[in-house]
Amino acid sequence: MLVTITDKVTMDKIVSLAKRRGFVFPASEIYGGIANTYDYGHYGVLLKNNVKGQWWKALLQERDDVVALDSAIIQHPRTWEASGHLAGFTDPLIDCRVCKRRFRADKLEDAVCGQKPSKQPGQGPDCDLTDPREFNLMFKTQIGPVADDGSVAYLRPETAQGIFLNFKQYLQFSRKRPPFGIAQVGKSFRNEITPANFIFRTREFEQMEMEFFVPPDEAEEWHKYWCQTRYDWYVKLGIRPDHLRLRPHDPDELSHYSSATSDVEYLYPGSMDWGELEGIANRGNFDLTQHAEHSRQNLEYVDPSGARYLPHVIEPAGGVDRAALAFLIDAYDEDEIEGETRTVLRLHPALAPVKVAVLPLVRKDGQPELAREIVAGLREQMQAEYDESGAIGKRYRRQDEIGTPWAVTVDHRSLEDQTVTVRDRDSLTQERIPISQLPGELAKRLATPWRSPKLNA
Amino acid sequence: MLVTITDKVTMDKIVSLAKRRGFVFPASEIYGGIANTYDYGHYGVLLKNNVKGQWWKALLQERDDVVALDSAIIQHPRTWEASGHLAGFTDPLIDCRVCKRRFRADKLEDAVCGQKPSKQPGQGPDCDLTDPREFNLMFKTQIGPVADDGSVAYLRPETAQGIFLNFKQYLQFSRKRPPFGIAQVGKSFRNEITPANFIFRTREFEQMEMEFFVPPDEAEEWHKYWCQTRYDWYVKLGIRPDHLRLRPHDPDELSHYSSATSDVEYLYPGSMDWGELEGIANRGNFDLTQHAEHSRQNLEYVDPSGARYLPHVIEPAGGVDRAALAFLIDAYDEDEIEGETRTVLRLHPALAPVKVAVLPLVRKDGQPELAREIVAGLREQMQAEYDESGAIGKRYRRQDEIGTPWAVTVDHRSLEDQTVTVRDRDSLTQERIPISQLPGELAKRLATPWRSPKLNA
Numbered sequence: 001m002l003v004t005i006t007d008k009v010t011m012d013k014i015v016s017l018a019k020r021r022g023f024v025f026p027a028s029e030i031y032g033g034i035a036n037t038y039d040y041g042h043y044g045v046l047l048k049n050n051v052k053g054q055w056w057k058a059l060l061q062e063r064d065d066v067v068a069l070d071s072a073i074i075q076h077p078r079t080w081e082a083s084g085h086l087a088g089f090t091d092p093l094i095d096c097r098v099c100k101r102r103f104r105a106d107k108l109e110d111a112v113c114g115q116k117p118s119k120q121p122g123q124g125p126d127c128d129l130t131d132p133r134e135f136n137l138m139f140k141t142q143i144g145p146v147a148d149d150g151s152v153a154y155l156r157p158e159t160a161q162g163i164f165l166n167f168k169q170y171l172q173f174s175r176k177r178p179p180f181g182i183a184q185v186g187k188s189f190r191n192e193i194t195p196a197n198f199i200f201r202t203r204e205f206e207q208m209e210m211e212f213f214v215p216p217d218e219a220e221e222w223h224k225y226w227c228q229t230r231y232d233w234y235v236k237l238g239i240r241p242d243h244l245r246l247r248p249h250d251p252d253e254l255s256h257y258s259s260a261t262s263d264v265e266y267l268y269p270g271s272m273d274w275g276e277l278e279g280i281a282n283r284g285n286f287d288l289t290q291h292a293e294h295s296r297q298n299l300e301y302v303d304p305s306g307a308r309y310l311p312h313v314i315e316p317a318g319g320v321d322r323a324a325l326a327f328l329i330d331a332y333d334e335d336e337i338e339g340e341t342r343t344v345l346r347l348h349p350a351l352a353p354v355k356v357a358v359l360p361l362v363r364k365d366g367q368p369e370l371a372r373e374i375v376a377g378l379r380e381q382m383q384a385e386y387d388e389s390g391a392i393g394k395r396y397r398r399q400d401e402i403g404t405p406w407a408v409t410v411d412h413r414s415l416e417d418q419t420v421t422v423r424d425r426d427s428l429t430q431e432r433i434p435i436s437q438l439p440g441e442l443a444k445r446l447a448t449p450w451r452s453p454k455l456n457a
Numbered sequence: 458m459l460v461t462i463t464d465k466v467t468m469d470k471i472v473s474l475a476k477r478r479g480f481v482f483p484a485s486e487i488y489g490g491i492a493n494t495y496d497y498g499h500y501g502v503l504l505k506n507n508v509k510g511q512w513w514k515a516l517l518q519e520r521d522d523v524v525a526l527d528s529a530i531i532q533h534p535r536t537w538e539a540s541g542h543l544a545g546f547t548d549p550l551i552d553c554r555v556c557k558r559r560f561r562a563d564k565l566e567d568a569v570c571g572q573k574p575s576k577q578p579g580q581g582p583d584c585d586l587t588d589p590r591e592f593n594l595m596f597k598t599q600i601g602p603v604a605d606d607g608s609v610a611y612l613r614p615e616t617a618q619g620i621f622l623n624f625k626q627y628l629q630f631s632r633k634r635p636p637f638g639i640a641q642v643g644k645s646f647r648n649e650i651t652p653a654n655f656i657f658r659t660r661e662f663e664q665m666e667m668e669f670f671v672p673p674d675e676a677e678e679w680h681k682y683w684c685q686t687r688y689d690w691y692v693k694l695g696i697r698p699d700h701l702r703l704r705p706h707d708p709d710e711l712s713h714y715s716s717a718t719s720d721v722e723y724l725y726p727g728s729m730d731w732g733e734l735e736g737i738a739n740r741g742n743f744d745l746t747q748h749a750e751h752s753r754q755n756l757e758y759v760d761p762s763g764a765r766y767l768p769h770v771i772e773p774a775g776g777v778d779r780a781a782l783a784f785l786i787d788a789y790d791e792d793e794i795e796g797e798t799r800t801v802l803r804l805h806p807a808l809a810p811v812k813v814a815v816l817p818l819v820r821k822d823g824q825p826e827l828a829r830e831i832v833a834g835l836r837e838q839m840q841a842e843y844d845e846s847g848a849i850g851k852r853y854r855r856q857d858e859i860g861t862p863w864a865v866t867v868d869h870r871s872l873e874d875q876t877v878t879v880r881d882r883d884s885l886t887q888e889r890i891p892i893s894q895l896p897g898e899l900a901k902r903l904a905t906p907w908r909s910p911k912l913n914a
Contacts, residue, residue: 028533045525076485
C-alpha cells in the first residue's frame, strides 16, 4: 500500500460523530437493536438525498442518453430463476453442534469459536462442525394470505434485474436506442450472515445502479468510459484521488458472465483498508439472454439498418450508504482554532446537509429578529439553519461539525448598515457583504466548482 | 355530490397515457405480471422525485420545526407487538371450499362468486363458505439463515413506527423540543387481498409521513393547523380546490386511539369518486405509551419548567403514489389546436418531469447544432430535452402530453440574431427572446407562483 491516511480520522470517530449529531445510528435501539441495521437521522437524510440528487443529476439531467426507472422491490419470482439468484446466490454455511453458532465456510479464518474466542471454529477441543450447506441470501416472503408454494416471493437482492425485465418496454416508449442507459435508485436486501463495518455492509441497503445497453462491438470501449466517468464523479464531489483507485478484478474474481469488472475502491481508515464503493461490470448479454429464454420473448434490438442483436451491458452499480460513508470519512478533519481542537466536515457544498447557518452575534438588540428575517429569505433557495443558543464560537463549531460551508453572522453593525459577515468553514475568512446581496453571493458560491482544501495540504 | 368533473379525463385515459409514455406500467410483464404491482418509468420517476422534493421542501427547507428520518424497513419485531399491528392489523377472510376463492368478509358485497360471476359469494347454489378468519396484513420474513421463531421479522406496514422508536434519541440530538415534527419518506408493504384502482392501492407503496409532537393541551389546535396546511400544499401544487375536500372521520370510523382524523380527499374520476390522499390524525399519546410500556423506557419529555409529559402526536400521512396519481389526473386535459385534439398535462412547473424542450425548427442549416448548444447550457440548471425528430407540431404535442411547460424553438432567425421563441404549454403564446436571456427567463418563470389555467375556465 503506497498511500497512507494522514488524517486524524478513524472509524470510531465517524461512528461517534454520526450518532452524536444524528447522521446515522443503530435502529430499534429501544428494543435492544436489530443486528447491523441502521436508521438515518436528520443530517443523514439530507446528506443521502444530496448524494442521490447528484447521481441523478450526473446521469439524467446532464446527459441525454440515460433514462430512469423505479421498479418494485417484490418482482415476479421467476425473475430470480432467470437471473440465477435462486440457484446460485448462496453462502456456504457451517454449524457447530456444540456452541450452536453458524459460520461462513469460506470465511472460517475470520470467525471465532463460540466457546474459545481465541480459536477459530473447528480448533476448539469441543467443536463439532457440520459439512457446509448452501443458504440462499434472498429474503423470502409470501404474497397473498395463503402460505403455499405458489405465493412465495423474494425481496430483490439487487435493483439491476428490474431494469432487464423492462428493457423491451423501454425500447418502445423511451425513444432511446443503444447506446443508452436505464438507471435506478432503491433499496435491496441480502440476508448476509456477516454484515459488518457500520453502514459498509448491511442487510438492507440502497443502490444506485445503471444498465447501459450497447452494440456488442462497443462494449469494451464503453466499459472503459464508464469506469473513468464514475471514478471522476467521486473526485468531483470531493474524494481525494489518492484515496480512490480503479481496481480491475483478477480473472478468478470475475463472475462467470462478466468479461471485465473494475471496482472504484476507497481507502477506508484502519483495518478496513481498500473497500468497494462501486463496481463497473461488463456483463455481456448474459442477463438479456437469460430473460429471453425464461420468458420466451425476443429481447433483440433491431437497429435502423435492420441488424438484430442482444445488446451488451455495462453496469455501474454503486451503494448510496457506502458513498455517504466515504464522503463523511474523507471530509472528516480536525484542526486547531484559538488553542482548541475543532472537528470539521470538509464536505463538498453540494453534499453538505445544511448550506448556510444564520447566527445573531448576541441574543438582543434586534439581532435575532434580523437574523430570522434573513434565514426566512434564504429558505426558499436552500437548506438553512438559525441558531441563537450559546457563544458564537460554539455555534460555529456546531456547524463545522456537520459540514455547513457558510455561516452568516448578524452583529450590531448589521442593524446600522444592513451588512452581515459570511464566514467560510474551510478558509475561516469572514467577508462583509450587504444583506441584499446575500442570496446572489451564496448562489454564486454554490455554483463555483469546489476543490477540497485538503488537496492543498 | 355537488361537484362534477367536467374534464375529459377518465381512469382509462390516465392508465393508457401512463403506459404509452412510460410514467407507470405493470411490473414483471415479461413473466405475465405480478398482481397489482407497478413499475415507474422515466417520466414517472421524475414526477415522483418532484412530488417528494416538494414535500421535503415544504416540511424541512421552508420551516425549522421539522427534522428528517430514514428508518429501516425491517425493524425489531417487538415494534409491531407494541404498535398493535401483530395482533390487530388483520383482514377477516372467508374461503369458498368449492371455487377455492378467498374473499374479504367485510366486503362480500363487492366480491364475485368464482362460479357465477353475476352473484355474490354465498349466493351461488354451490357456494360453501368458511367462517371468517383473521389474516395479518404484514409481510413476514426471516432474518439470518435459520427459519425459527427467533428470526421472524416483518416488512413495515407503515413508516410511522420507525419515528416513535427514535423519539427519545431525537430529543437528545436534534436540538428540537415540542412542538416539533419528525418526517420520513419511504416504502411500506401491506399484503392486501384486494388492492385495486391502478396505483391507488398497491401492496408495495411509498409514504410521506410526519409525526408532530406537541404538548397535550395544544393537540387540538395543531391538528387543525396541519389539516389546513396539508390541504393547502395540494392546492399550491395545482390541484383544483373543487376536486379536494377535508373530510372529518365519523366517530365510528376513528381508530380507537385517535380523537380526531380528517382525510384530504380527491375527487377521482368515474366510480372511484372521493378517495383518500392523506390522513391527518390526532393520535394522542397512544404510540409513545405503547412503546414506553413494551420497552420499559421512559419516553416522557421534560420541558424547561421541569414538567414531564408524553407528547401528543399529530400525524399527516400521505401517499407518494396517490399524490402522483392525483396530480396526473387533475392535470389531464384535452383541447383542440388547428382542428386536432391535443392531450396536455397542465402540471405545476415544479412537478413537471421535464421543464423545457429545445427544438430546432428544421433539421438543417445549423439549427440542430445551435439547439444542442442551448440545451447543453440549460442542463446544469434543470431537466431539459432535445428533440429533432418529426414535424414541429408533433414535437410540441409530445411535450404537451408529458406536461413540459415550455418549448424553446430554434429557427432560421435564431442563427441570424441569436434569439429563440419560448412557447407556453397552456397559453400557447410564443415569445421571442435573446438566447443569452433564456436561463434567467426560465428561472424567473419557474420561481413565479403558478395558477392552473383550468381555474379560469
